[in-house]
Amino acid sequence: MLNKRQAILLIFLCSLSTKLNRLPNIVCVMAGQDGWLILLLLGIMDCLMLLLALWFFVGHNTKNEGTFIMVKNTAGNFFARFLYFLLAVYFMVKLVLPFESIRQLFSSVLFDKVNYVYFGLLFLLVTVFVVNRGLRTIGREAEIYMPLVSIGVIGIVFLGITSANFNRLLPLFTTKVNVIISEVLKCAPWFGDYIILFVISGLVDTKKGDKIGIGMFFAYFCAVVLIAPLACAIYYSLYGVGVGYQTNAISSITQFSLLEFDIGRLDYFMILFEQISTIISASAYLYFSAFCFCQCFNIKKIVWVALVVGAINYLLDIFVFRNTSSSAVSFRVYTYIFMLIINFGVPFILTILSFISRHKKKAKYV
């Protein structure tokens, strides 16, 4: 069981983790100086959906009324298992993002000769190990590493702002509407972390009167509406039309800021601190995917499922997404429709089921 703070921090880290790596580059190449507006739009949409997720969470966050049990009681066993199968696949697809981020940072940016077959295997084993320790451990990790991640993110954004030329973002709204709509849809795989709230409903230990909503909303808002679009704006304002050549935004943002000092690239420490969130989010997504599979197929040992799911992702990383520059682009083309369906379909369905469930409860007591 997670406690309230762990739940908030975990969702904050998951919502932030992969949005500062490849996403700004893809969006800015497609939409130019209006790329940050696309992230802002998506962030606002995510926040609105989060409100829905919070309403659901507050109503069903009990041991006896977790999401799976509620769906099973309301819509039947088969539907509950089907829904959880979809969620398992959803988190498995989402797991590709932190895997790719880590791969790109370590094998392309930091070190040019890392053999990712070994490195990726190590990363897989670490994430499976963390999953084996349970959700509480992942929550504890989020608590412990939050200060470091915060230092990393604040440091990166601050260093980027000091050398940014925001004039490059002008004039605004020059991108065609159809391009913006297309990009908003295709960036869906990077967003939608409020879905986690539906899955952890019933797994968070909250005391009576505990107001999780405000803290959760504020943290999520900071991540998707403030930090991600700001980082994208800084990224474009530094590189202008040459933004396409910098495939990893987070390591590029700070490049101009420390030129006059003799201290080398200290900014890489901040980048590594920020990447801790990617490792935690990888563990979290792997856990949720394995958890949903276990719920679906009644499997008791989550670690074996996590090993299989992780291995599939690792093999995809090695054999399918070999080229870190182009893999994110092709990944989103093939997955965005499915991710959109889950991002909007699942909250819609669960909201309806929640209404039915609450109505049934009221009728039962009456």
Next chain:
Amino acid sequence: MFRFIKRKGWLIFLLAFLLLFPPALKSQAKLNNRVLITGLAIDKTESGYMITAQVVMPNPSSEASGQNAAFDFICQEGESITEGFKKVAYNIGEIAWHSHANFIILGEELIKKDNTAEDLDFFIRDQHLPNSLMLLFCKGKADDMIRKTAELKLSVGLGLQKIYMYKEESLSAKMVPMQTFLDNCYQPSKTSIISGINISFDDECFGSSGGGQEDGSSSTSSSGESSTSSSSSGDSSSSSGGESLSSASESGDAAMKGRIDYLENIAYFKSGRFKGTLEKEDEIIAYLLTQNKTDRFDLVIKNVNDDNLYKNAKVGIRVASKKYDLKMDFKGHKPLAKMIITLNNLSLLEVLNDNGKLVSTLLGQGPYINETLNSAIKKQLETDIKEVFEKTKKQNVDIFNLATHAYKYNTKDFQSFLKTKNNIDDYIEDFNLEVEVIVKDFIK
């Protein structure tokens, strides 16, 4: 024991994996074989391009502080920049690491004959070379100029980018990152600039100062240890033997002889093609005044005359705060750019009348800070800026990036104006410039 292994099996397996299969076992060996490229020079030759790399070769006994490190220069020729660059990397004899490169010097022939933006395409695509590295140009061969950096103090020769950032603050140069140069080529104005570099030698200052040795600047020749600069003529199998041309000087005095000239030309380009240079001091300062973001700098105002205190005087002033504003006006028949430069918190430094006598203003600056001086400041700066604009306008170069500003802040008006042009590339011929210099708050 068995229970311990069963419970901590994962951890043991992870640690074993980390220790037994690490690529990290090789990393120290790779680090030991690594040499840092800190600067590059590119020249155009008959058969292609010549790339010269400035590398730092630490001597075996050198410490982390950089003592006893030496410059070396590796030079290779290739039909393309890619080929030349690869040859340099291989002929170093070790693993070249160019993420520490902080400048590229472009030779005169290269910038005049080629499209510089296209030549730099290799460097912008290379993921190891930082896009923040500075561009410079020089008269003659860049290879000769980069070798002269060995005559500078080690920290200066290695860190030219920092030096130019300081020069930018004092209004004597502009540090132009490669990214900025290329980005500007694709903005509406299509105008980019590069600062020049010239290293000269001053024997009078440094000739006999035996005590001029500084840590890091005295370096022994590394002949026989490092790979050498051999200029092959484009063949793919270049030799790595031959004469050692390490410019690391053999005596500590020689390493201190070089100095970077204070004010050097600024080359301007349109769409990456060289168009001309700003050569006069007045032109350079007028341009930098509008483009550099520095606040504190010194200016020399010439030809200050009144009937009383100033007699064709040169007046040195220090400016503590500068504001630059550009407004576009499309209401009239032709677009009008209004440049407003506000100089704040000025202080008088010296007055040199034409009889060569420095006037002592120590006890009474007040009389010298008068309307004559204010008018002279305004007139000089306004005239110089307009001259730069008109000079470059004749070459169809928008030196002050007026089009980019208009596109960003007056998009509709600018687009409507362009629709009236037969050839939109010739827009600058219709632009006029008004300059207003406002002098505020002289500190007495």
